Amino acid sequence: MPDSNDAPIRRACPIPISDYPDVTLAHGGGGRLMRQLIEQMLVPSFDNPHLGRTHDGAVIAPEGERIAFTTDSFVVHPLQFPGGDVGKLSVYGTVNDLAMCGARPRYLSLGLIAEEGLAMETLWRIVESIRVAAKETGVEIVTGDTKVVDRGKGDGLYVNTSGVGFLPAGLEIGPARIEPGDVVIASGDLGRHGMGIMAVREGLEFETTIESDCAPLAAPIQDLLANGIPIHCLRDLTRGGLASATVELAQSAGRSIQLEERAIAVDRRVHAACELLGLDPLYVANEGRFVAIVPADSAERAVDVLRRHDVSADAAPIGTVLDDDRGLVTMRTEIGASRVVDLLSGEQLPRIC
Amino acid sequence: MPDSNDAPIRRACPIPISDYPDVTLAHGGGGRLMRQLIEQMLVPSFDNPHLGRTHDGAVIAPEGERIAFTTDSFVVHPLQFPGGDVGKLSVYGTVNDLAMCGARPRYLSLGLIAEEGLAMETLWRIVESIRVAAKETGVEIVTGDTKVVDRGKGDGLYVNTSGVGFLPAGLEIGPARIEPGDVVIASGDLGRHGMGIMAVREGLEFETTIESDCAPLAAPIQDLLANGIPIHCLRDLTRGGLASATVELAQSAGRSIQLEERAIAVDRRVHAACELLGLDPLYVANEGRFVAIVPADSAERAVDVLRRHDVSADAAPIGTVLDDDRGLVTMRTEIGASRVVDLLSGEQLPRIC
Secondary structure: OOOOOOOOOOOOOOOOOOOOOEOOHHHHOOOHHHHHHHHHHHHHHOOOOOHHHOOOOEEEOOOOOEEEEEEEEEOOOOOEEOOEEHHHHHHHHHHHHHHHOOOEEEEEEEEEEEEOOOEHHHHHHHHHHHHHHHHHHOOEEEEEEEEEEOOOOOOOEEEEEEEEEEEOOOOOOOHHHOOOOOEEEEOOOOOHHHHHHHHHHHOOOOOOOOOOOOOOOHHHHHHHHHOOOOOOEEEEOOOOHHHHHHHHHHHHHOOOEEEEHHHOOOOHHHHHHHHHHOOOHHHOOOOOOEEEEEOHHHHHHHHHHHHOOHHHOOOEEEEEEOOOOOOOEEEEOOOOOEEEEOOOOOOOOOOOO | OOOOOOOOOOOOOOOOOOOOOEOOHHHHOOOHHHHHHHHHHHHHHOOOOOHHHOOOOEEEOOOOOEEEEEEEEEOOOOOEEOOEEHHHHHHHHHHHHHHHOOOEEEEEEEEEEEEOOOEHHHHHHHHHHHHHHHHHHOOEEEEEEEEEEOOOOOOOEEEEEEEEEEEOOOOOOOHHHOOOOOEEEEOOOOOHHHHHHHHHHHOOOOOOOOOOOOOOOHHHHHHHHHOOOOOOEEEEOOOOHHHHHHHHHHHHHOOOEEEEHHHOOOOHHHHHHHHHHOOOHHHOOOOOOEEEEEOHHHHHHHHHHHHOOHHHOOOEEEEEEOOOOOOOEEEEOOOOOEEEEOOOOOOOOOOOO
């Protein structure tokens, strides 16, 4: 991957910081300052023929028989965290939602809601992060919108990205296809995004920093499809974590799922942070993890394919779909007991994404 | 138009107000309360086969050789204003951006960023307004996202909508097509959205309330196309008003535009409110007005077509494109003088959309 996020090319902020150290209401007002922001910072960062047309929207050609369309807003606090920031998250998040439909992600929109007083340098760092993440994942930012709200009516920056991707007509991936006997594969260990952020917020210190797992997931999924794995369902494990994702899938599918606790990987530091804060890693948000539900006879091959990718190098089967239409999720614990996994009322962690 | 916004069907809020009078952080947390909000309020409101799939995104079929894709966030204050609210605005705004590409609007995404403490009843009224506006304009809300930010980090509700529409391959509408001799047609009078909101904010009273002009614009534009009008360029007159829109078009096209002050309609109350507040109606935001730039020999026919639609019943030519590549906008005033129209630094009115 060229130009990776680990070593982004740092270019100087094109808006003169001496003139505008902070974002002002005028930067969202439709006048000269907004045009400066768009023409000097945003359009050159995401340079492509669509954006250059200074039009109300982008006009693009379909590249598949079906279009996947998705949206996500990002209100994560703090804006920058170990392993990522709101910019990277907002690209990967929507790319991943498209990937979960089985689509090749292609085009993103970018909606910024900045708070008056946001440091121009912070905005620039986030725009750079979006640029690098888009390049890395092969998507183009083709249309955008910038609003500024008054001081005290935001929290620095909220970002919305919507995404368009393409897929062939025959490809149906979704809860309706889940069958008894299917295997649930997790793409890696759990809870690093949520606990990485909570550790910063709560000032927890470990021997090494917990970094968010925030990563793009389209490549391993496209590889599963290229290898002919008949994927039944995909779901990324964001807000609410593995527990909420599997409960939702089980309910939508009307099929029970049994998870094996001992197969589920959780980093030692994540475990420790969860214990300190009284949290269950099963419910903690991830931003680079998913489950794939596949027929039993394809499971081993699917795991092999996933393990070829860094982002899913630790993929493993963690459960099975039962021949039972109650739509429950149960967990067989390490000591062999069984407990029901349910949705929490809210989430343990506000504003994690 | 069935089920118009003037008489929306008021249904009772499906979330028990006695249990949850206000939106809480848990409503955005990925757990049971968020599912209740999505499954009881949002999905039934926007009922369609895509949303029902409870998936990470919608999968749709292309309905044209080209896809138009656009995004807009709405941070208007107050959330409800004479003639509309943030919900209606967020549907019309994105539908109008698609319309300005010459596309038939078809699908919207809906991203809600609610502030903890927002009255559930207010959220419900806005969701109802979105439902009615979507029905009226023939678009489907096919994918969505809901976030909640803590009290004091938002202002009730911010809404992002992104839109997908379709258009035929040959249709090119944009500043690059603007030619000397083209006629600039405005679809109606100016400034009612901005001044309707400012009148509320500033407590100005007139004999009758100034209502926002907020309206969907796809129908008159599709009608222009159906009547074979070779539209060169379209632009809706939102933030920054007519002045900013024409300056941007003139600069993008590298063609000067001359406007005729006497041809530009402004409601008497809007004039009065502008004078009281020291504003120029040329820069005030509209949400149901656009300019169409067409060849001179099609202008009369275009005006005739536009006048068949209520929303553009007062359409009139207001200027011409000059044979001059300076990209300036000038205004011939009622007394025959000429002045340059330029961008303001910011805008006169923050958070108007």
